[in-house]
Amino acid sequence: MKEIPFTWPKGFHSDATTAGFKPDHQLDLTWLVSDVPAAAAGVYTKNQFQAAPLQLTKYKINLKHQLQAVVINSGNANSFTGAEGLRNATSQANMVAEKLDIDPSLAGVASTGIIGKQLNMIKFKNGLAHLKLTDKTTATEAILTTDTHAKKISVQLELDGKMVTLTGFAKGSGMIHPNMGTTLTFISTDAAVDPGVLQGILSQEITTSFNQITVDGCMSTNDMVLVMANGVAGNQVLNAKHPQLADFIQAFKTVLVTLAKMVAADGEGATKLIEAKVLHAANNQQALQVAKAIVGSNLIKAMIFGQDANWGRIVQAIGQTQAAVDPSHLSIQVGDQVLVQNSELQKINSAALAKWLDQDQIKISVDLNVGQGKGLAWGCDLTYKYVEINAAYED
Structure with missing residues (x-):
């Protein structure tokens, strides 16, 4: 893999x-289209108020795990818009299907932006008229909202x-605290993959990638991760018995983890990416829980922004989880600096620690010393800019 x-x-x-x-003539409408119907899989937000586009696309994928096109708009989430919102999402899909001359059941819809406003269908229709089947990669920009980059x-x-290609692109900067996947993320591949296997891979790998990031503890109504595999590369269909299935899964995981870390690093107002590694937990599930608690703690996020080595906040975050701990044998490390060993404060090289905290990627490692479980999570610091952005989001 390369x-x-x-x-x-x-x-x-x-x-x-x-x-x-x-506003300001920004790109805000895009599509991703396959020449042929593709195997499709999806994971979706657990927010109880799922947006109309998500409801529609989830329904279509569950029919036969196939899609051929997905149209995406930013600037309006079409969320909490009732029956009219669902009708509009259905109309979006039908217009795309008519333009491409495909079965409407193969057209998905995704939206992101302001919640609670009806989608302007005249703008959508006019915009759709300009979309063509090109090799342009500007879709990566058209889905952005408060993101600073694609x-x-x-x-x-x-x-x-x-030779098989996997390509992924994502948006996400705020309202990031998933239980499925997060943001809007689209992965396409020309590999031939059994639809059930594709869904299984996505559902499994999402748990250690997108489900392990957090920016602000808030879960969007529109989050979804969609995958389309059209088989045009010509490989034998990847099923549970295929000898190279593990190779495909590793490539797939690389795409998911890379995108997830990009989303975490680009949190609204963020200046630093925080990675938490937990070792020797009772099991992997508890390790993942502790890692996410660390990167999700507002105290730790503020601590990292201020470049403060207040390791007691890390202890607090670990202790408030339900994970098994040994209070006498906890170890904490920032970068290569061991702060706590077997629950005892170590002699700290203040200059070296300050150098680690000044970097734009902060790595925190925790050893719980109770088992063999391990896990990773990613987040970002909490800055004044985050408050500024979200205090006037609709202005």
């Missing part, structure tokens, strides 16, 4: 345009002697 410059897999096309959902990755590997 990372390559961002590109669409064989048989996929995209385009982006300005429909007017966002999040994207492409990797390649060989399966059955065929």
